[in-house]
Amino acid sequence: MVEQQLRRRGIHDERVLGAMYKVPRHEFVGRQSWGEAYADHPVGIGEQQTTSQPYMIAAMIQAAQIKPEDRVLEIGAGSGYQTAVLSELASQIFAVERYASLADAAAQTLDRLGYRNAKVVSGDGSLGLPEAAPFDAIIVSAAAPRVPPALVEQLARGGRLVLPVGNSQEQVVQLVQRDHEGNVSVHTLEGCRFVPLIGQQGFAA
Numbered sequence: 324m325v326e327q328q329l330r331r332r333g334i335h336d337e338r339v340l341g342a343m344y345k346v347p348r349h350e351f352v353g354r355q356s357w358g359e360a361y362a363d364h365p366v367g368i369g370e371q372q373t374t375s376q377p378y379m380i381a382a383m384i385q386a387a388q389i390k391p392e393d394r395v396l397e398i399g400a401g402s403g404y405q406t407a408v409l410s411e412l413a414s415q416i417f418a419v420e421r422y423a424s425l426a427d428a429a430a431q432t433l434d435r436l437g438y439r440n441a442k443v444v445s446g447d448g449s450l451g452l453p454e455a456a457p458f459d460a461i462i463v464s465a466a467a468p469r470v471p472p473a474l475v476e477q478l479a480r481g482g483r484l485v486l487p488v489g490n491s492q493e494q495v496v497q498l499v500q501r502d503h504e505g506n507v508s509v510h511t512l513e514g515c516r517f518v519p520l521i522g523q524q525g526f527a528a
Contacts, residue, residue: 329343329377335385336385346404347436348377352366352367363377363378369425372518373401374404375401375464382496390413391414393459393460394417395409395415395459397464398451398462398463398465399464400418400425401425401429401464403418403433403443406429406438413440415441418443418444419443419444419451426443430443448520449473449523449524450471450473453476453477456476458479461477461478461484463486463487463520465487465520466517466518466519468526470509471520474486474499479501480504484500486520494514494517495512495513498512
C-alpha cells in the first residue's frame with residue numbers, strides 16, 4: 324500500500340509514509356472487510372460511511388504539514404484509522420464523529436491499540452470543537468458545501484485546514500491557511516469524492 328499507492332503517486336513526506344506503514348488499517352474495518360483493508364479505495368464501516376482511500380488520507384495529511392508538537396482536530400473520525408495515523412504524527416488529536424456508534428467503536432479500537440493522545444467525541448463536526456480550540460491543523464473527512472466559518476475561526480495562527488468542498492457530483496480538496504498575522508488564504512489542491520458533511524454549517528440531514 325505505502326510503496327505502490329502512496330509513494331509512487333507523489334506522497335513524499337516520510338513522516339506520513341512511516342505513520343501509514345505503522346498503523347494496522349485492517350484493525351479499523353470489520354473482519355469481513357479485511358481482504359480489502361489495504362486496497363486502493365474507500366472501505367465501508369457502517370452507518371453508510373467509509374474509511375477513506377489510503378491515498379486521499381495521505382494526501383490530505385501531507386497537505387496539512389503536521390508537526391510533532393501540533394494539536395490537531397479531525398472531523399469525521401469514522402472507524403478511527405486516520406485518527407491513529409494522526410496520532411503517530413502530532414501531540415494531541417481531537418476527533419469528532421457524527422455517529423455515536425462509530426465514535427464509540429473508534430475510541431475502543433484506538434484505546435486497544437495504545438493510542439493515548441487521541442480523544443474521540445460524537446457531535447456536529449461542521450461546528451468543530453470550540454472548547455478545545457485553537458488547533459494547529461484541522462482535517463475534514465467529509466465534503467462541505469463551503470468552508471465552514473466555525474472551522475476557520477478555530478485555526479491557530481499559522482494553522483492549516485484541509486477539507487473537501489463541493490456537491491455530490493463535484494468536489495475538490497482545499498487548503499485553508501491562517502498566517503501569523505491572522506490573514507486567511509485558500510488554495511485548491513485536487514479533485515476528490517467524499518460523503519457529505521452533515522451539520523449546521525454543512526449539508527442538511
